[in-house]
Amino acid sequence: MFFVSIISDYFIWHYTRAWFEMWGVWRNLLWAVAHFFSIKELLASLFSPFKRMTEARDQTFSFEDLAEYVIINGLSRLIGALVRSVIILCGCIALTITIVGGFAVYLFWMLAPMLVIGLIGAGVSLLLI
Amino acid sequence: MQTLHTSIESFKPAVRLEQLVSRRLLAFVRTGGLVVCVVGGLATAGLYFAPAVFADYYMYRSVAAGVALLGLAAWVDGLLATAYYNSYYFKGLNSLVGLSDTPIAGATYDVAKVALQNPQDLGEAFVSSRWGQKVLLRAGLSPEQIDTYRSAKRQPITTAMVPLPPDELFSLIGLGRYLLSHDAAFAAMLHDSGVVPEHFLGSLRWVIGDYHQTKRRARWWSRDNLSQHTGLGTELSHGVAYELQRYAKNINTTAVFSTLVRDSSFAAEKITAIEAVLARSQASNVLLIGEAGVGKTDLLIEVKRRMQTGQALASLVNQHLVVLDTARLLATYADKQSLETAILTLLNQAAQAGHTIIVIEHISTVIKEAQALGVFLPELLDEYLAYPSLHFILTDTPAAYHTTLQPLGGFVRRFAEILIDTPDNSATVRVLQPIAKREEVSRALVFTYGSLVAVAESADRYITQGVMPDKAVTLLLQVATAAQTQGIQAVTADLVYRIVSDQTGVPAGPIQAGERDLLLNLEDRLHQYVVGQHTAIDAIASTLRRARAGIQANDKPLGAFLFLGPTGVGKTETAKALATVFFGGEGNLQRLDMSEYSGTDSLARLIGSGDSAGSLPTLLREHPYCVLLLDEFEKAHQSVHDVFLQILDEGRCTDGRGQTVNARNTIIIATSNAGSRLIAATVDSRRNLQELNHSIIDNIIAEGLFRPELINRFSSTIIFEPLTIEQQGQVAGLLLRELQTRIKNKGYDLVVGEELLQLLVQKGYDPTFGARPMQRVMQNLLEERVATKIITGSVNKGDTISLTKEDFTAEELEV
Numbered sequence: 001m002f003f004v005s006i007i008s009d010y011f012i013w014h015y016t017r018a019w020f021e022m023w024g025v026w027r028n029l030l031w032a033v034a035h036f037f038s039i040k041e042l043l044a045s046l047f048s049p050f051k052r053m054t055e056a057r058d059q060t061f062s063f064e065d066l067a068e069y070v071i072i073n074g075l076s077r078l079i080g081a082l083v084r085s086v087i088i089l090c091g092c093i094a095l096t097i098t099i100v101g102g103f104a105v106y107l108f109w110m111l112a113p114m115l116v117i118g119l120i121g122a123g124v125s126l127l128l129i
Numbered sequence: 130m131q132t133l134h135t136s137i138e139s140f141k142p143a144v145r146l147e148q149l150v151s152r153r154l155l156a157f158v159r160t161g162g163l164v165v166c167v168v169g170g171l172a173t174a175g176l177y178f179a180p181a182v183f184a185d186y187y188m189y190r191s192v193a194a195g196v197a198l199l200g201l202a203a204w205v206d207g208l209l210a211t212a213y214y215n216s217y218y219f220k221g222l223n224s225l226v227g228l229s230d231t232p233i234a235g236a237t238y239d240v241a242k243v244a245l246q247n248p249q250d251l252g253e254a255f256v257s258s259r260w261g262q263k264v265l266l267r268a269g270l271s272p273e274q275i276d277t278y279r280s281a282k283r284q285p286i287t288t289a290m291v292p293l294p295p296d297e298l299f300s301l302i303g304l305g306r307y308l309l310s311h312d313a314a315f316a317a318m319l320h321d322s323g324v325v326p327e328h329f330l331g332s333l334r335w336v337i338g339d340y341h342q343t344k345r346r347a348r349w350w351s352r353d354n355l356s357q358h359t360g361l362g363t364e365l366s367h368g369v370a371y372e373l374q375r376y377a378k379n380i381n382t383t384a385v386f387s388t389l390v391r392d393s394s395f396a397a398e399k400i401t402a403i404e405a406v407l408a409r410s411q412a413s414n415v416l417l418i419g420e421a422g423v424g425k426t427d428l429l430i431e432v433k434r435r436m437q438t439g440q441a442l443a444s445l446v447n448q449h450l451v452v453l454d455t456a457r458l459l460a461t462y463a464d465k466q467s468l469e470t471a472i473l474t475l476l477n478q479a480a481q482a483g484h485t486i487i488v489i490e491h492i493s494t495v496i497k498e499a500q501a502l503g504v505f506l507p508e509l510l511d512e513y514l515a516y517p518s519l520h521f522i523l524t525d526t527p528a529a530y531h532t533t534l535q536p537l538g539g540f541v542r543r544f545a546e547i548l549i550d551t552p553d554n555s556a557t558v559r560v561l562q563p564i565a566k567r568e569e570v571s572r573a574l575v576f577t578y579g580s581l582v583a584v585a586e587s588a589d590r591y592i593t594q595g596v597m598p599d600k601a602v603t604l605l606l607q608v609a610t611a612a613q614t615q616g617i618q619a620v621t622a623d624l625v626y627r628i629v630s631d632q633t634g635v636p637a638g639p640i641q642a643g644e645r646d647l648l649l650n651l652e653d654r655l656h657q658y659v660v661g662q663h664t665a666i667d668a669i670a671s672t673l674r675r676a677r678a679g680i681q682a683n684d685k686p687l688g689a690f691l692f693l694g695p696t697g698v699g700k701t702e703t704a705k706a707l708a709t710v711f712f713g714g715e716g717n718l719q720r721l722d723m724s725e726y727s728g729t730d731s732l733a734r735l736i737g738s739g740d741s742a743g744s745l746p747t748l749l750r751e752h753p754y755c756v757l758l759l760d761e762f763e764k765a766h767q768s769v770h771d772v773f774l775q776i777l778d779e780g781r782c783t784d785g786r787g788q789t790v791n792a793r794n795t796i797i798i799a800t801s802n803a804g805s806r807l808i809a810a811t812v813d814s815r816r817n818l819q820e821l822n823h824s825i826i827d828n829i830i831a832e833g834l835f836r837p838e839l840i841n842r843f844s845s846t847i848i849f850e851p852l853t854i855e856q857q858g859q860v861a862g863l864l865l866r867e868l869q870t871r872i873k874n875k876g877y878d879l880v881v882g883e884e885l886l887q888l889l890v891q892k893g894y895d896p897t898f899g900a901r902p903m904q905r906v907m908q909n910l911l912e913e914r915v916a917t918k919i920i921t922g923s924v925n926k927g928d929t930i931s932l933t934k935e936d937f938t939a940e941e942l943e944v
Contacts, residue, residue, distance in 0.1 A: 037362055041363060113209075
């Protein structure tokens with residue numbers, strides 16, 4: 001009787017509450033990945049100079065100074081955008097893996113009870129061969 | 130209304146599963162299953178793909194595959210069972226640890242687990258559970274006392290009798306509270322064991338609160354655990370201040386405040402205030418003012434943690450909080466120009482990098498050290514204080530704030546000042562809990578909750594140096610060391626009080642047998658040293674008994690008396706007697722001659738100013754447990770009286786350097802001859818002196834010697850009566866005994882004839898000058914005659930010196 005009550009409660013939980021709880025964990029993981037790669041901050045500052053390294057202009061106008069200013073700051077922004085893009089790309093890959101992994105876990109979860117029975121059945125049959 | 134009985138029904142399967150397969154066994158099944166699966170899988174792969182190598186075992190390939198599949202089944206099964214179990218185990222945890230405000234009703238898994246042990250007797254279920262036993266042990270109960278409760282005949286409380294609150298979780302804390310208020314036998318067990326309800330509830334919160342935090346840490350998939358790391362791209366989205374990084378240091382802390390920071394409304398309020406200032410668009414710089422050891426650094430650590438984990442205000446998330454290593458910065462540069470250049474470079478880079486909060490600790494010291502090199506730091510910082518991309522948090526002590534920062538005026542006004550007070554005793558107890566646990570592990574001790582309360586209270590009351598919670602932590606560590614040295618395993622409040630009493634010389638904690646005798650017979654003990662003055666001695670004894678019984682307020686000196694009366698009536702002798710009886714020796718009498726503090730510069734000499742320490746703070750710091758005798762108090766300057774207004778009212782004062790001085794462990798006695806003439810006239814007219822107490826005090830006030838508010842602040846104003854001739858005789862007896870003791874120490878015995886003694890009493894009696902003339906007579910006649918005999922060699926060591934009337938001339942004895 002004991003086992004019956006545990007098993008019946010388990011199955012009810014497995015196909016009802018567990019799905020919502022898994023969604024909660026999945027959501028946390030997605031947030032953690034986005035947070036770890038700081039995707040939002042990197043997108044917001046994508047074209048900012050790399051580590052904010054910039055060249056200031058002199059008080060007096062000269063073409064040399066202007067060229068230096070444009071080239072160095074342009075380069076700094078280009079490098080910044082490149083480095084940030086790489087991190088954003090890594091973050092996106094990690095997010096994709098988390099999303100796909102989440103679906104895979106849901107699929108696994110749906111089939112898990114049958115999988116366990118199947119594995120035990122197959123294992124025992126192989127042992128008995 | 131939902132009851133505990135209905136609420137725990139849903140937990141039954143999970144609890145039964147745990148009873149059947151423990152969490153540890155489940156972990157073993159998971160790990161073991163995985164290992165078997167991997168080994169079996171590898172063996173199968175080897176046998177299938179390299180049959181030539183394992184030719185002898187080829188026939189076992191199906192067995193290996195079967196074992197691998199069964200191992201995999203065990204692993205998956207273990208995972209599913211763990212997930213099922215965890216779903217119940219962690220239910221409502223966010224709400225319990227304050228991570229969620231969403232109301233959740235019902236019992237927790239732990240309550241269900243305890244209640245299902247014995248649904249018909251919750252008291253029995255609680256005290257026999259692991260948590261219940263821990264809670265009761267922390268509360269200070271012994272296993273025998275718990276057994277007495279279990280075996281006693283009582284009305285059991287069943288799960289059906291316990292109504293659950295409609296909008297909050299019913300945790301083990303709730304269960305403990307319910308038992309305390311509804312189970313008479315349970316409350317009686319605590320009462321009979323001397324455990325007050327507050328200590329039981331404190332133990333409950335300590336044990337169960339810790340358990341909830343352990344659960345919280347175990348739940349790795351929660352957002353608060355997943356957000357512990359700084360984002361990888363944070364630094365890339367901001368700039369880098371290379372010079373600042375060069376002189377940055379890690380925030381070091383005792384980490385004792387962390388518990389307080391996370392669950393204390395006090396700390397939460399300060400953190401909110403700091404964040405609110407930093408998030409402003411203008412004037413977003415903070416000046417944290419608090420004593421050393423009060424937890425300023427710990428608050429900053431928490432602010433930093435909240436910024437890193439996204440819990441801070443939106444505009445502060447991912448801000449970079451850097452503590453400037455000023456000692457290294459100042460040591461690197463030897464001249465003004467290079468130091469100024471370095472500081473400006475550092476600030477420029479930080480401003481350009483943005484998202485930076487620079488912390489400068491002990492700012493007044495840094496300003497002074499920079500000034501020694503000719504650099505005026507406030508001027509350099511001034512421009513950067515207005516930058517929106519750069520914020521500053523400066524820290525300092527209140528004393529330094531008053532002496533160094535306030536005179537800077539405009540500079541200080543650019544900061545929002547946040548004052549960090551010392552936490553109260555209950556908050557201090559929470560600070561002590563994790564340290565006590567750490568000491569328990571390293572020293573094999575157990576601290577009761579009561580012992581932590583005793584540590585907090587004793588540190589606050591009896592340890593005069595340092596601030597809370599720092600001095601409480603120090604005391605706790607001393608207690609732990611003493612317990613380990615003495616081989617004591619359970620640290621109780623009694624042990625704490627004993628250690629504090631040994632350390633300070635002041636009786637602390639519950640009154641023990643010896644001390645009880647002393648307090649009950651305080652009058653007799655004082656009369657061994659003081660002749661007559663029954664009313665005065667009675668008043669002093671009553672006040673001290675009240676102070677020791679804890680009835681008197683803790684924020685005042687142990688006692689404060691104003692002794693009024695003519696000279697030579699025993700005012701100073703009473704003070705000496707009090708120091709001997711209450712503090713164990715005349716050496717604990719500290720005297721200030723207040724006639725020296727009658728000039729206009731007296732306040733500065735008394736409490737100090739600038740760099741000079743005053744005589745009163747020095748005396749109180751060196752002798753925090755003493756009788757403080759203020760002789761001729763009426764002669765002190767008005768400003769000095771004002772200082773004592775504060776001391777008598779709050780038990781402390783602030784010295785000239787802005788530092789607080791504690792006077793709560795002193796007995797303050799102010800003596801005065803004010804009103805002597807009226808007292809003498811009252812005695813002459815044979816009226817009862819005590820009945821005229823009020824008119825004497827009114828007269829003193831009318832003469833302007835003391836203001837009414839000052840007189841009101843004394844515990845008692847005691848009038849000393851002039852001595853009668855009989856009392857003078859007793860004084861003479863006391864003086865003679867003292868003299869005999871002194872002569873005995875030199876190797877002689879002294880015997881004085883009764884007739885001679887009576888003549889001396891008559892000669893020395895003077896109602897106006899009290900016992901002083903008697904002392905002079907004893908000195909001039911007896912001491913002089915004994916000295917002559919010793920010097921002339923008429924007596925040898927071991928001889929008895931006998932003095933009678935015949936040894937003196939008639940002129941000498943003439944009255």
